[in-house]
């Protein structure tokens with residue numbers, strides 16, 4: 001090789017092989033990542049943001065635009081710099097899909113998870129007599145509650161997450177694979193006007209109380225009226241209704257509350273609320289005109305007493321009833337029967353729901369899944385209540401406590 005060509009090739013390789021500019025190495029302040037957590041959000045909020053896919057409140061942050069990270073001001077960058085811009089773009093794309101914000105003509109506080117689209121527009125609400133909680137934190141607590149319902153339902157109905165698409169599958173097969181056919185939309189407003197505005201647009205209804213559509217495209221809307229104007233009120237109403245929505249949407253989108261599965265619908269709605277909040281203070285009756293109260297929502301002692309003094313069978317009369325036709329004490333019976341199923345016959349739950357969604361009569365479903373007539377099931381459930389519900393307090397007696405602990 002001549003001197004000339006070797007110089008040329010050397011120059012050539014210098015040009016081609018010059019190292020690309022690399023990220024800086026960060027500094028001690030950023031632990032050599034080049035980025036810092038955005039300080040506009042508390043440590044608590046940074047933790048809660050990890051639960052959700054998107055949150056519009058952090059998306060509106062002037063410093064991080066929802067990325068939750070900012071460039072380290074003390075150095076010229078590090079290996080995590082590249083995370084910020086793509087995340088900001090994802091967040092901006094998600095914000096642009098907010099049909100509801102466009103309709104209401106203002107930014108709305110929303111979070112989205114795999115299963116839910118939550119809007120908690122309540123502003124700060126009372127936590128107890130002395131303290132209140134800000135609306136953003138409340139929205140994340142609601143997200144945790146409803147995700148816990150989702151986890152329990154997945155456990156009880158043996159759901160396996162199979163998110164990868166299967167080639168050539170039909171729409172129905174795809175919905176079966178995903179277990180649910182749509183996201184559960186839950187909206188909580190601070191005024192009756194906002195609630196009614198979305199009700200008219202999305203539900204074709206102008207009810208003043210809370211309202212939901214169940215089945216294929218579930219949506220729940222409520223506002224902070226009366227006892228729902230507290231942190232507890234919003235959390236428990238969302239938890240209760242998340243259970244109704246998931247179960248109505250699960251596998252075959254259909255609400256069983258008015259096709260002979262009212263007991264199952266009411267029982268499950270109350271049960272998940274009770275399990276997560278230690279009581280059930282929501283009811284499955286729309287626009288009730290009488291105040292609904294049954295032992296402050298703490299039911300085990302009262303039910304045990306009632307069952308011991310009442311000889312006539314409850315279930316043959318309750319089982320064909322629609323959800324909305326039951327009184328609150330009757331719904332409490334359904335809650336307890338669902339509890340008996342969860343703790344003693346959990347593997348039968350998916351089959352029971354499938355049977356009810358196929359519009360089979362409850363007595364046929366129980367016979368097929370438990371091998372019991374309605375009266376035999378009532379005898380077994382009553383015996384369990386007498387043995388396992390407490391005389392005071394609200395803890396289940398052993399061995400059910402153990403079963404519940406083992407489950408968690």
Ligand SMILES: [Zn+2]
Pocket residue numbers: 026027028029030031032033034035072073074075076077
């Ligand atoms: Zn740094």
Ligand SMILES: [Zn+2]
Pocket residue numbers: 049055056057058111136140
């Ligand atoms: Zn957030």
Ligand SMILES: [Zn+2]
Pocket residue numbers: 038039040041058061062063064065066068
């Ligand atoms: Zn920020």
Ligand SMILES: [Zn+2]
Pocket residue numbers: 240244265266269270282283284285
């Ligand atoms: Zn309900």
